[in-house]
Amino acid sequence: MDAAEFRRRGKEMVDFVADYLENIEHRRVYPDVEPGYLRSMIPSEAPLEPESYEDVLKDVDRVIMPGAASPACTELETVMLDWLGKMLQLPEDFLAGTKGQGGGVIQGTASEATLMALLAARCKAVKCVHESDPQRSEADIISKLIAYTSEEAHSSVERAGLIGGVGIRMVATDEHFSVRAETLEKMVAEDKAAGFIPFFFCATLGTTPSCAFDKITELGPLCNAENIWMHIDAAYAGSSFICPEFRPLLDGVEFADSFNFNPHKWLLVNFDCSAMWVKKRTDLIGAFKLDPVYLKYDNQESGLVTDYRHWGIPLGRRFRSLKLWFVFRMYGQSGLQAYIRKHVELAKVFETMVKKDKRFEICAEVVLGLVCFRLKGSDELNEALLKEMTHLGRIHLVPCKLRGRFVLRFAVCGRTTELRHVQEAWTHITELQHAASREFHTMW
Amino acid sequence: MDAAEFRRRGKEMVDFVADYLENIEHRRVYPDVEPGYLRSMIPSEAPLEPESYEDVLKDVDRVIMPGAASPACTELETVMLDWLGKMLQLPEDFLAGTKGQGGGVIQGTASEATLMALLAARCKAVKCVHESDPQRSEADIISKLIAYTSEEAHSSVERAGLIGGVGIRMVATDEHFSVRAETLEKMVAEDKAAGFIPFFFCATLGTTPSCAFDKITELGPLCNAENIWMHIDAAYAGSSFICPEFRPLLDGVEFADSFNFNPHKWLLVNFDCSAMWVKKRTDLIGAFKLDPVYLKYDNQESGLVTDYRHWGIPLGRRFRSLKLWFVFRMYGQSGLQAYIRKHVELAKVFETMVKKDKRFEICAEVVLGLVCFRLKGSDELNEALLKEMTHLGRIHLVPCKLRGRFVLRFAVCGRTTELRHVQEAWTHITELQHAASREFHTMW
Numbered sequence: 047m048d049a050a051e052f053r054r055r056g057k058e059m060v061d062f063v064a065d066y067l068e069n070i071e072h073r074r075v076y077p078d079v080e081p082g083y084l085r086s087m088i089p090s091e092a093p094l095e096p097e098s099y100e101d102v103l104k105d106v107d108r109v110i111m112p113g114a115a116s117p118a119c120t121e122l123e124t125v126m127l128d129w130l131g132k133m134l135q136l137p138e139d140f141l142a143g144t145k146g147q148g149g150g151v152i153q154g155t156a157s158e159a160t161l162m163a164l165l166a167a168r169c170k171a172v173k174c175v176h177e178s179d180p181q182r183s184e185a186d187i188i189s190k191l192i193a194y195t196s197e198e199a200h201s202s203v204e205r206a207g208l209i210g211g212v213g214i215r216m217v218a219t220d221e222h223f224s225v226r227a228e229t230l231e232k233m234v235a236e237d238k239a240a241g242f243i244p245f246f247f248c249a250t251l252g253t254t255p256s257c258a259f260d261k262i263t264e265l266g267p268l269c270n271a272e273n274i275w276m277h278i279d280a281a282y283a284g285s286s287f288i289c290p291e292f293r294p295l296l297d298g299v300e301f302a303d304s305f306n307f308n309p310h311k312w313l314l315v316n317f318d319c320s321a322m323w324v325k326k327r328t329d330l331i332g333a334f335k336l337d338p339v340y341l342k343y344d345n346q347e348s349g350l351v352t353d354y355r356h357w358g359i360p361l362g363r364r365f366r367s368l369k370l371w372f373v374f375r376m377y378g379q380s381g382l383q384a385y386i387r388k389h390v391e392l393a394k395v396f397e398t399m400v401k402k403d404k405r406f407e408i409c410a411e412v413v414l415g416l417v418c419f420r421l422k423g424s425d426e427l428n429e430a431l432l433k434e435m436t437h438l439g440r441i442h443l444v445p446c447k448l449r450g451r452f453v454l455r456f457a458v459c460g461r462t463t464e465l466r467h468v469q470e471a472w473t474h475i476t477e478l479q480h481a482a483s484r485e486f487h488t489m490w
Numbered sequence: 491m492d493a494a495e496f497r498r499r500g501k502e503m504v505d506f507v508a509d510y511l512e513n514i515e516h517r518r519v520y521p522d523v524e525p526g527y528l529r530s531m532i533p534s535e536a537p538l539e540p541e542s543y544e545d546v547l548k549d550v551d552r553v554i555m556p557g558a559a560s561p562a563c564t565e566l567e568t569v570m571l572d573w574l575g576k577m578l579q580l581p582e583d584f585l586a587g588t589k590g591q592g593g594g595v596i597q598g599t600a601s602e603a604t605l606m607a608l609l610a611a612r613c614k615a616v617k618c619v620h621e622s623d624p625q626r627s628e629a630d631i632i633s634k635l636i637a638y639t640s641e642e643a644h645s646s647v648e649r650a651g652l653i654g655g656v657g658i659r660m661v662a663t664d665e666h667f668s669v670r671a672e673t674l675e676k677m678v679a680e681d682k683a684a685g686f687i688p689f690f691f692c693a694t695l696g697t698t699p700s701c702a703f704d705k706i707t708e709l710g711p712l713c714n715a716e717n718i719w720m721h722i723d724a725a726y727a728g729s730s731f732i733c734p735e736f737r738p739l740l741d742g743v744e745f746a747d748s749f750n751f752n753p754h755k756w757l758l759v760n761f762d763c764s765a766m767w768v769k770k771r772t773d774l775i776g777a778f779k780l781d782p783v784y785l786k787y788d789n790q791e792s793g794l795v796t797d798y799r800h801w802g803i804p805l806g807r808r809f810r811s812l813k814l815w816f817v818f819r820m821y822g823q824s825g826l827q828a829y830i831r832k833h834v835e836l837a838k839v840f841e842t843m844v845k846k847d848k849r850f851e852i853c854a855e856v857v858l859g860l861v862c863f864r865l866k867g868s869d870e871l872n873e874a875l876l877k878e879m880t881h882l883g884r885i886h887l888v889p890c891k892l893r894g895r896f897v898l899r900f901a902v903c904g905r906t907t908e909l910r911h912v913q914e915a916w917t918h919i920t921e922l923q924h925a926a927s928r929e930f931h932t933m934w
Contacts, residue, residue: 049508056504063500064493070906074883154598155804165653185633188655202805205778209609209803211632211655310806317806334649359653359803360599361646362754362761439518462514 047099047376055099062103077114081351084113084121085144092129096378102371115365117351123152123367124352130309130321130370133288133379137300140323142352150323151357152366156281157202159306159322162330162358164193164206164246167275167303169333171245174273188212192237193246196225196260198253200279206248213242222411223258223448225249227268234272246275249302251295252283255446255453256410256418259283259295266301278305281320285312286390286414289383295413303329312389312415312459313382315369331356389415389458392468396456399472405479409448415458418448421479425452434478441471491543491820499543506547521558525795528557528565529588536573540822546815559809561795567596567811568796574753574765574814577732577823581744584767586796594767595801596810600725601646603750603766606774606802608637608650608690611719611747613777615689618717632656636681637690640669640704642697644723650692657686667702667854667892669693671712678716690719693746695739696727699890699897700854700862703727703739710745722749725764729756730834730858733827739857747773756833756859756903757826759813775800833859833902836912840900843916849923853892859902862892865923869896878922885915 047055087109110118127150128141142149153159168191175187188211195203197216207214215233217225234244247269249260262278269276278299284307286292299305306322309315324330334356355361377385397412400419409418420428429452432445443454458468491499531553554562571594572585586593597603612635619631632655639647641660651658659677661669678688691713693704706722713720722743728751730736743749750766753759768774778800799805821829841856844863853862864872873896876889890897902912 049512052511053504053508056507057501060497060500060504064497067496068493075886076880076883078883155806157805158803161803168655183633185629185655189627189629189633208778209653211612211629317808318804334652359602359605360762361601362599364761436520439520439522442519 051099058103074114077112077117079113079117081117082121082144084109084118085125088125090128091132092374092379094379096381097375099376102375110368119363119365119367120352120354122365122371123354124149126367126370126374127151127321127323129374131323133382134284134296135287135293136305136323139300139325140305142327147327148323148325149327149352150321151354152370153306153320153322153358154318154360155202156200156279156306156308156320157205158359159304159320160203160248160277160279161206161209162322163248163275163277163304163306163324164210164212166324166330166333167193167246167277168210168212170275170329171243175243187243190241190243191245192242193248194230194233194244194274195248196223196250196253196258198223198255198258199248199250200254200281203248203279212246219258223253223256225260225265227261227264230265231268234268234274244272244274246277249276249278251278251280252414254282255455256448257283257412257414257416258410259413262298262301264298266298270301275303276301278302280305280307282308282311282416283414284321285309285382286386288313288379289386292386292390292414309370309373312386313373314377314385314461315373319366319369327352327357389463392458392463392465393417393456395465396458396468396472399469403476409451409453417456418446418453419456420451420453428452428454431475431479434481435475438474438478440474495543502547518558521556521561523557523561525561526565526588528553528562529569532569534572535576536818536823538823540825541819543820546819554812563807563809563811564796564798566809566815567798568593570811570814570818571595571765571767573818575767577826578728578740579731579737580749580767583744583769584749586771591771592767592769593771593796594765595798596814597750597764597766597802598762598804599646600644600723600750600752600764601649602803603748603764604647604692604721604723605650605653606766607692607719607721607748607750607768608654608656610768610774610777611637611690611721612654612656614719614773615687619687631687634685634687635689636686637692638674638677638688638718639692640667640694640697640702642667642699642702643692643694644698644725647692647723656690663702663704667697667700669704669709671705671708674709675712678712678718688716688718690721692721692723695722695724696858698726699899700892701727701857701860702854703857706742706745708742710742714745719747720745722746724749724751726752726755726860727858728765729753729826730830732757732823733830736830736834736858753814753817756830758817758821758829758905763810763813771796771801833907836902836907836909837861837900839909840902840912840916843913847920853895853897861900862890862897863900864895864897872896872898875919875923878925879919882918882922884918 113121124142128143131141131150140148171191172184172187175182191212193207193212193214194217196219198219204214217230217233220226230247237244249262249265251259266276283295287296304322304324306320308320310317310319354363393412393415396417397408400406400408400417405421406419407422409420421431432443432454435441435443443456446453446455557565568586575585575594584592615635616628616631619626635656637651637656637658638661640663642663648658661674661677664670674691681688693706693709695703710720727739731740748766748768750764752764754761754763798807837856837859840861841852844850844852844861849865850863851866853864865875876887876898879885879887887898887900890899
């Protein structure tokens with residue numbers, strides 16, 4: 047949608063809202079639909095090619111308005127997470143369908159998804175230990191639980207451990223910054239020998255520092271054998287799995303108990319929208335289900351209703367699935383794939399330019415849209431370069447540390463990023479390098 | 491703003507967004523402002539009278555655009571929570587100001603605010619016990635922690651206890667459904683004698699079932715003396731405290747460690763926006779602060795910067811303070827007070843009509859916009875009446891149980907609710923009562 051169409055459509059939408067509010071008294075306050083009404087009214091998969099905005103808007107009238115905010119909000123979410131799951135070729139186990147035990151939910155952020163997974167795993171582990179040893183107190187069991195994640199994992203995983211009140215250990219990575227089964231296996235054996243209870247492993251596909259991938263094809267069987275809940279955090283990289291050529295990066299997901307990525311990061315959906323799937327929804331729901339009278343309603347136990355208040359921390363929820371519905375249909379699967387591919391190609395262009403320049407080095411394999419690079423030389427030199435970049439405000443890079451070294455991260459992630467932007471960015475960086483290097487040598 | 495103005499302003503806003511996106515390449519990618527730049531650019535209090543939309547929009551250009559998404563998003567939030575805190579006459583301790591130790595934050599929902607308060611209290615209690623008894627393990631301390639809340643409190647409080655892995659006890663209420671200090675004091679004494687550690691009390695101002703108010707003027711001193719963190723959940727009722735005549739309901743807040751209410755419930759702000767204040771931000775931050783390199787930035791330790799990622803579960807955050815800024819200025823404090831007063835008056839009108847009809851009874855004191863009532867007679871009779879109401883879809887009531895009895899709740903909370911709506915609702919209810927009563931007696 048170009049700016050001209052955005053202006054036109056945006057203004058139509060303002061009228062749509064005003065018309066709705068002006069005529070609201072003619073509507074029922076409570077919808078008159080049967081539970082599960084929505085699924086049969088729309089296709090079971092996202093369209094391959096883009097649809098017209100008119101068609102989407104017609105469906106808002108036809109599909110959403112009769113179901114009002116509730117249950118349309120909930121039912122569209124369940125179906126959209128099925129659409130997205132199919133786009134990623136997630137195993138059937140993760141889909142809700144009409145009879146599935148799994149399903150998807152929109153969380154606000156990956157931090158919340160990780161926390162919910164850890165809490166569900168904690169509850170499951172406590173129950174499991176309790177069954178074999180009924181004398182043992184819940185507090186004693188929790189005090190022995192150990193979670194694991196990569197030393198390269200996002201800080202929110204450690205934070206989830208703090209919130210959940212369980213121990214968390216960081217697993218060392220191999221030369222590609224990936225966690226390997228061998229390493230985790232040793233830690234699990236050590237901990238079990240010391241009387242601890244390994245219960246949760248958060249794998250990362252696409253780490254924040256360098257977009258590294260834990261070897262979940264090895265780790266999954268280990269976790270399954272050890273009765274460890276495997277959660278996969280693919281916050282950034284997950285969007286790419288809609289492309290067949292990147293889908294192998296997700297191989298091993300069949301061993302996971304839960305999986306999460308952020309369409310708001312790289313799938314053209316506005317913040318916030320973090321998609322999470324579980325294989326057994328009862329694991330998630332069982333952990334925190336409370337049913338006071340003021341939250342009871344008809345059909346609650348019918349099996350046709352997904353009750354998302356048991357799936358996350360907040361009780362109230364926004365109608366975030368509309369964003370997914372609009373984006374999937376306006377772009378089509380092909381349009382979204384093209385968007386991902388373009389970014390990866392632009393990252394490769396940037397990588398090639400860095401590689402050709404002997405003053406710089408690449409610091410991690412470039413798999414998707416992230417290029418980790420640095421000036422050959424000291425951290426201070428690289429820090430000075432970044433500082434000057436930030437000061438001038440033409441491009442914005444977020445750094446990281448890899449094996450203790452200060453590294454620059456060039457991320458292609460803007461909706462409107464073109465080849466010329468990447469080329470201009472590289473020219474800008476090399477020009478600054480001259481200046482920074484001169485200044486640095488004067489200073490030191 | 492009427493529908494005609496909404497149409498005009500909405501369309502201007504669409505153009506504003508399109509213009510911004512069309513010219514985005516001429517802007518810096520990173521703002522060039524000093525930390526704390528925003529506070530001095532706007533007044534220190536919300537306006538008493540409404541301002542014009544033009545003036546607000548001019549300030550978006552003048553105040554927000556130079557600070558872009560960050561730091562404007564954070565800084566406006568801090569100042570808006572100070573504005574709102576002053577509207578509620580919160581004690582100075584809860585305000586951030588430029589040197590305060592407290593301050594406010596926008597959470598998504600009251601459930602999240604309660605959870606954060608409980609987690610901060612847990613962390614503080616563990617540290618405190620650990621200091622006097624360094625041998626004791628964290629797990630052992632946590633296993634002895636006990637939280638308290640009213641038997642009438644929202645289910646999210648119990649849920650926070652489950653998530654935090656601590657014991658939670660429900661405190662019985664008096665004849666007004668209020669928790670009294672005497673009752674809590676006994677429970678605390680019992681629990682201490684049994685070796686437990688009372689550490690958290692969640693008081694409710696305006697309970698979900700009947701809008702009852704715990705006696706925080708009594709409970710506050712008790713909690714302070716017992717080193718129990720007192721959190722106040724005023725999710726619904728909190729908005730009313732902007733009116734001087736309702737502010738006494740908040741007396742005792744000076745004893746609290748944290749306080750929360752939902753402007754999205756009753757202050758004309760769209761979901762989600764739950765305002766939370768703490769007296770000592772270090773209590774909240776201390777619990778979960780983690781600082782990886784990719785989240786570091788200049789001025790991090792300067793004291794001028796509020797780092798909200800340590801204040802809640804999510805890391806990413808939306809620009810929710812804009813909603814507050816627009817609403818405060820478009821309505822003015824006087825307009826918001828008038829809105830609250832109107833709803834309370836309409837609830838009183840409904841209460842009067844119920845009281846005049848001998849077939850019905852009022853079930854709890856009507857303090858704000860909620861009327862708890864029922865048909866004199868069996869629960870089944872009232873359930874039949876509600877079922878018919880929901881079926882017809884003209885009005886929507888959410889029931890509750892009070893002292894085991896099924897009670898209907900009439901809540902005045904719509905932006906456009908007028909006297910005639912309340913009168914029509916009552917006529918509708920009484921007409922249905924005839925029918926339901928007839929049908930019920932036939933059935934039974």
